[in-house]
Amino acid sequence: MRSALWFPVDYIAFQNRGAYEIVLDLCLNNQTGEVWPIPIDEPTFEAEDPGLCFDAQADTSRIPIPWATAAVYEFPTALHDLTSAVRYPRRTFEYCRMAAETVRRHFDPPTTRGHAERWREGEVAMCAALHLTRKSLQALDAVAARSRHGELVISISWEMRKRALEFAWELVARFRDHLQGSSHDQWKLLDVRFED
Numbered sequence: 001m002r003s004a005l006w007f008p009v010d011y012i013a014f015q016n017r018g019a020y021e022i023v024l025d026l027c028l029n030n031q032t033g034e035v036w037p038i039p040i041d042e043p044t045f046e047a048e049d050p051g052l053c054f055d056a057q058a059d060t061s062r063i064p065i066p067w068a069t070a071a072v073y074e075f076p077t078a079l080h081d082l083t084s085a086v087r088y089p090r091r092t093f094e095y096c097r098m099a100a101e102t103v104r105r106h107f108d109p110p111t112t113r114g115h116a117e118r119w120r121e122g123e124v125a126m127c128a129a130l131h132l133t134r135k136s137l138q139a140l141d142a143v144a145a146r147s148r149h150g151e152l153v154i155s156i157s158w159e160m161r162k163r164a165l166e167f168a169w170e171l172v173a174r175f176r177d178h179l180q181g182s183s184h185d186q187w188k189l190l191d192v193r194f195e196d
Contacts, residue, residue, distance in 0.1 A: 007070045010079040014172070015060045019086035030157055051188025054173035069179045074106040078172045085165060090147075092161045093194075096168035097144035100137055103130075103175045130174040132190035140164060143194050160194050167192045 013019050029035075069075045078099040085095035107129065108122035127134050143164070147156070170190060177184060 007076040007079070008065050010076065010083045011065055011070075012060075012063055013083050013086075014079050014169070015058075015063045017056060017169070019083045051186060052170055052173075053177055053184070053187060054170050066176060066180065069176055072106065072179055074102045075172075075176060075179060078102040078175065082165075082168055082172055085168060089161065090156070092156065093140065093144040093147045093164050096164045097140050099168045100140060100171055103171060104137075106175070129178055130171060130190075131184060131187045132171065132174075136167065136190055136192045139192065139194050140167065163192060163194050167194075 081095045081099035081102060085092045085099070088095065104119070104122045104126045106122075107125040108118045109125070112118040112121055123134055123137060126132075127137070143160070167190065174184065174187065
């Protein structure tokens with residue numbers, strides 16, 4: 001039963017920029033030391049940004065569930081990773097990276113034998129299809145690796161976290177549109193840095 005509900009619940013959470021599970025956790029401002037509870041409706045996506053696929057201002061009162069795209073294994077898995085990125089603030093970068101890697105796996109060429117070569121070719125194909133830079137993926141990976149090794153547990157600022165969430169949200173939204181065959185002529189190039 002739970003696995004049957006994961007996809008629609010994660011997709012509705014994706015559309016509403018949240019995670020439907022209450023987690024009592026805190027966000028620490030590493031500059032001032034102030035502590036705030038984490039809201040469940042983040043990331044905020046404050047303003048409409050032309051050239052982005054994910055529309056944070058869209059009416060989500062009647063969300064159509066894209067059941068056909070759910071048949072592509074990587075899509076519901078990436079959505080679940082995004083939901084986990086919101087649920088577990090200390091692991092945001094890791095889960096955002098996992099969402100990106102899951103999407104990349106869809107683009108991995110099956111005929112390429114070596115893991116490293118298949119990974120690189122899949123990344124190049126994904127970046128071309130979804131109109132994003134490999135430097136953004138590498139920057140996300142660099143922060144996620146440090147997080148995985150315990151170096152960023154306290155020092156991840158809200159701005160860093162927000163950029164990672166917004167980048168991953170947009171990447172997954174573009175992947176959804178790619179799977180649905182939607183036009184992507186208006187997409188701007190996603191080129192994000194997570195640390196100043």
